[in-house]
Amino acid sequence: xxxxxxxxxxxxxxRVVLDCVEASERVVTRASNPWAAIDVATxxxxxxxxxRGAHERALELGHVRSSQLRELVLQSWERSLAAGVAPDxxxxxxxxxxxxxxQAKEGSPLWPVIGAIYAMLSSLDEDARQIVAISDAGANLxxxxxxxxxxxxAQEMGFEAGAGWSEQDAGTNAVGTAAALxxxxxxxxxxxxVASVHAxxxxxxxxxxxxxxxLIGVVDLxxxxxxxxxxxxxxxxxxxxxxxAALQIRSLExxxxxxxxxxxxxxxxxxxxxxLDAHGxxxxxxxxxxxxxxxxxPSAAAExxxxxxxxxxGELQALGGEGAIVWLRGxxxxxxxxxxxxxxGADPSAQLVTGRRERGLRSLELLAVLSMYPDGMTTEQLAxxxxxxxxxxxxxxxxxxxxxKWLGESALTTQPYRLGVPxxxxxxxxxxxxxxxxxxxxxxxxxxxxxxxxxxxxxVEARGLLEESLRRSILTxxxxxxxxxxxxxxxxxxxxxxxxxxxxxxxxxxxxxAAATATAAAIARRMSSTGA
Numbered sequence: 001x002x003x004x005x006x007x008x009x010x011x012x013x014x015r016v017v018l019d020c021v022e023a024s025e026r027v028v029t030r031a032s033n034p035w036a037a038i039d040v041a042t043x044x045x046x047x048x049x050x051x052r053g054a055h056e057r058a059l060e061l062g063h064v065r066s067s068q069l070r071e072l073v074l075q076s077w078e079r080s081l082a083a084g085v086a087p088d089x090x091x092x093x094x095x096x097x098x099x100x101x102x103q104a105k106e107g108s109p110l111w112p113v114i115g116a117i118y119a120m121l122s123s124l125d126e127d128a129r130q131i132v133a134i135s136d137a138g139a140n141l142x143x144x145x146x147x148x149x150x151x152x153x154a155q156e157m158g159f160e161a162g163a164g165w166s167e168q169d170a171g172t173n174a175v176g177t178a179a180a181l182x183x184x185x186x187x188x189x190x191x192x193x194v195a196s197v198h199a200x201x202x203x204x205x206x207x208x209x210x211x212x213x214x215l216i217g218v219v220d221l222x223x224x225x226x227x228x229x230x231x232x233x234x235x236x237x238x239x240x241x242x243x244x245a246a247l248q249i250r251s252l253e254x255x256x257x258x259x260x261x262x263x264x265x266x267x268x269x270x271x272x273x274x275x276l277d278a279h280g281x282x283x284x285x286x287x288x289x290x291x292x293x294x295x296x297x298p299s300a301a302a303e304x305x306x307x308x309x310x311x312x313x314g315e316l317q318a319l320g321g322e323g324a325i326v327w328l329r330g331x332x333x334x335x336x337x338x339x340x341x342x343x344x345g346a347d348p349s350a351q352l353v354t355g356r357r358e359r360g361l362r363s364l365e366l367l368a369v370l371s372m373y374p375d376g377m378t379t380e381q382l383a384x385x386x387x388x389x390x391x392x393x394x395x396x397x398x399x400x401x402x403x404x405k406w407l408g409e410s411a412l413t414t415q416p417y418r419l420g421v422p423x424x425x426x427x428x429x430x431x432x433x434x435x436x437x438x439x440x441x442x443x444x445x446x447x448x449x450x451x452x453x454x455x456x457x458x459x460v461e462a463r464g465l466l467e468e469s470l471r472r473s474i475l476t477x478x479x480x481x482x483x484x485x486x487x488x489x490x491x492x493x494x495x496x497x498x499x500x501x502x503x504x505x506x507x508x509x510x511x512x513x514a515a516a517t518a519t520a521a522a523i524a525r526r527m528s529s530t531g532a
Contacts, residue, residue, distance in 0.1 A: 034070060034071070035183065035233065036186050036233050037187060037191060044189075047188070048189035048198070048225050051188070051189050051190035053068075054068040054190065055198075058077075069191065072177070072185070073172060073191045075387075075390070077172055079180065080168070080171040080172055080193045081193070082455050083168040085167070085171040087171070087193055087194055087195055089194055090196050091156075091163075092158035092163045092169055092170040093164050093169050094163055094164070096140050096162040097162065101142070104140075108136055108142060108216075109209060109217070109247075110134060110136075110216060110217045113243045114143060116242055116246040117239050120239055120242055121235070129146070129149075129150045130221050131144060131145070131146035131150055131159070131222040131223065132145050132219070132221060133219075134218070135175050135179070135218045136216070137215045138179070139164065139165045139167075139176040139179040139180075140164050141163050141164075141165060141175070142161060154222065157194075159200075159222065166179060166180070168453070170194060171193030172192055172194075173197060173202060174186060174187045174203055174204035174222070178205060178218050178220075179215065179218050180360070180362065182360065182363075182402045183398060184204065184206070186204075186232070187202055187203075188225065200222055200223070200225060201222070201225045202221065204219065204220035205237040207219060207243045207244060210244050212356060213402075213406050214356065214358075215360065218240075221236050254277065254323070258277060258319060258322055259284055262275040262283075265325060266286060270287075271327050272286065273285065273314075273327050274291060274295065274326040274328070275323065275325055276324050278321065278323055279294070280294045281293060287328075288328060291308070295308065295326065308328075314328040314329060315327045338352060339351070339367075339407065340423070340424045340425075341425040341426065341427075343427050344446060344447045344449070344450060345452075346447075348451055349364070350363070350364055358403075361451070361453055361454060362402075363399065363402060365386055365451060366386065366399050366400065366403055367403065368427075368450070368458075369382065370382075371419060371423060373418075375416075375418070376413075376417055377416050379397070379417070380393070382400075382417060384457070385457060386399075386458065400412065400417060408421075427466060429445065430445045430466065430470065434469050434470055437473070439470065439473040439474050443470065443474065443489065446489070446491070448490065449491070450463040451463065467491055470491075471495065471498070474492075474498065475498055480502060483498055483505070484502060487502065494523055494527070495523070496527060499519050502519075503520055
């Protein structure tokens with residue numbers, strides 16, 4: 001059942017909220033807003049009928065093209081279908097079990113401000129028969145409340161606490177698409193890829209951690225397409241802004257408490273030091289000279305140590321979970337990369353030396369492409385690399401803005417777009433190992449394909465070239481141990497040429513030769529049965 005109450009929080013500044021209202025209205029009421037599905041002049045029932053026809057024709061033809069569907073919807077359909085979502089699936093899957101739900105809520109960065117969100121949206125529950133849902137950054141619903149009858153009907157499609165509503169789980173929908181694009185969006189009726197959601201419309205807005213710009217959740221308003229109002233997108237945006245304002249106020253209150261503890265800790269000591277909040281931001285310092293806005297902990301350093309960009313090193317003293325003091329000791333020779341791109345395998349991420357991670361596919365695609373071209377790229381080149389002929393400058397600018405908020409403005413320069421910080425990339429290192437004739441080390445590094453979920457043209461091409469170059473370097477060694485390792489790797493499990501090469505290089509009488517022969521025969525049978 002839907003929850004009815006949430007944790008209370010302190011008041012949010014009226015000026016902050018008023019500014020957010022004005023900003024939301026400027027964005028959503030702009031003419032021809034591509035993020036809003038309908039306007040006040042649209043007949044929702046007739047529009048839903050037209051969309052259902054477009055949905056049926058597009059899927060019957062086997063390609064997602066339609067002049068009646070927004071481009072952002074078509075692109076979301078493509079991502080969802082590529083992830084294996086079936087348009088005829090009935091329910092969204094459960095991603096957070098009932099036993100783990102309370103812990104997930106309490107561990108959420110949104111836990112302290114849930115009351116601020118519900119205080120604004122509570123009247124919508126009964127008056128407009130809306131469902132108010134709040135998810136984590138992965139679009140897993142943690143809080144769901146609203147009109148009891150509406151909630152009961154929504155549970156039939158799995159719209160309930162604990163369910164996964166990412167595009168990969170549930171197809172195109174406001175929660176998942178807002179998380180994927182990191183932008184407020186409204187999805188109406190048959191714009192949803194999954195047919196069981198066509199009776200609904202939803203408006204969602206992402207919520208960010210003010211200190212870092214990191215996506216931490218999504219607030220969503222869902223209702224029957226007959227009762228939904230076009231302005232609910234504005235309301236969802238306002239709720240997200242209010243949550244971020246409440247988080248900012250809490251951050252200021254925490255900073256004040258940390259300064260009191262810091263002043264007590266440094267009393268009588270002359271060692272240069274820096275006070276950090278939980279996000280690594282510099283709150284105060286004494287005797288530390290010039291400092292960046294945020295300090296970073298390099299992976300190469302010892303536990304509890306921090307290295308400044310100028311080489312100074314400091315010892316970290318934690319102040320509970322709210323912050324830390326860095327006692328500066330001298331200079332270090334460490335010059336670690338600021339950004340680590342770990343894009344191979346099933347759990348790709350970009351990680352700053354502070355420990356903050358980015359896992360959003362669109363951001364990782366952008367960083368991967370920029371790492372391929374250290375001299376920089378124009379907007380048009382990026383659009384072509386990431387989206388092919390469908391790429392649009394406005395989409396690229398939105399993605400760049402999102403990454404710059406996370407990485408830092410100076411770390412991603414413009415005109416042209418270029419990474420302005422030292423970085424390490426596992427897939428680029430793998431390519432260097434292959435080129436240097438070191439396939440043993442390359443295979444150890446190869447956890448899996450480059451960004452396997454990506455369909456960006458430049459990523460698809462780089463992924464294929466990387467795996468094929470690794471494969472060929474292994475086959476040309478004629479090393480039985482390396483060939484055996486390749487055949488045990490998921491990428492080489494069906495490599496008939498590798499299996500036959502292994503049989504050929506093993507001498508008669510070698511006990512491994514019989515197993516290799518059996519492996520080659522099994523691969524051949526699989527290929528024959530699938531017509532490969």
